[in-house]
Amino acid sequence: MAVDVLTGIVIDRPVEVVAGYSGDPSNAPHWYVNIDSVEWVSDPPVRLGSRVAFVARFLGRRLAYTYEVVEQVPNRRLVMRTAQGPFPMETTYTWEPVGAGATRMTLRNRGEPSGFAAVTAPVMAASMRRATRKDLERLRSVLEAR
Template identity: 25%
Template sequence: MRRLQLEMRTELQAPASKVFDFVADHTNAPRWQSGIHDIRRITPGPLRVGTEHELTRRFAGMRVVARNRFIAYEPGRFVAFEIPSGKMTGVASYLVEPTGAGTCRLTSNVDFHVGGLARFAVPLLTVIFKRDDEKALAALKVLMDHP
């Protein structure tokens, strides 16, 4: 197993509550994360610790089907979720902090463990993850900055 860690930040011209509500609802992911083709919530009720999703995405040329589960949830501020099984397992999170009247900062963190033959490609996978995150944050900026 090898670790893939990445932290990305972006400043947004939108209220923190709006940004958090959007990114914490993972069913919105296909609107701003180009690699995700399908995601559905598989637990009923409001978002909370224990909320689970199933998703299909393309990553590094591969089709990946995975599940995630919320392991921390602070409404309006922070959500962390784990991907408990697969070739890449680990934790990702979004932290949304107000920076002014109607503006905020989003910090995205990924801390994955990569197994199998893919562990030898962690440096390349890190570059791909960073590129994909930069595209996603740019798309989110457009969605949030220009309603």
């Protein structure tokens, strides 16, 4: 069973600010509740082919995985896929202007767990949805306080 979680939020900051901050993996530990650390495998900044290693906690487990940037449209869309890790995952950020100076950001995580992870996919999806909502709320708090 596939996991596909899409969450969105409106942040009262311009697209350039929201995309610039959230699209920089170095900032992830500041707004993702479950991400403990980020290490660039390739040289920053983010660009097509960039690779970034993450260490996270999810459902009581430590996860280490590496994302590769597979699509980038500045201030519009960023797509990263795991190059290694517990199961194949793709994360997509989208940003679009809303009104005067606000941004609608969506965050989509999808993957195809296998083995035991496939059995727990429904629980995993529900947990991801809750965590992603919290992450986006935290991101909004960080950015709107600037």
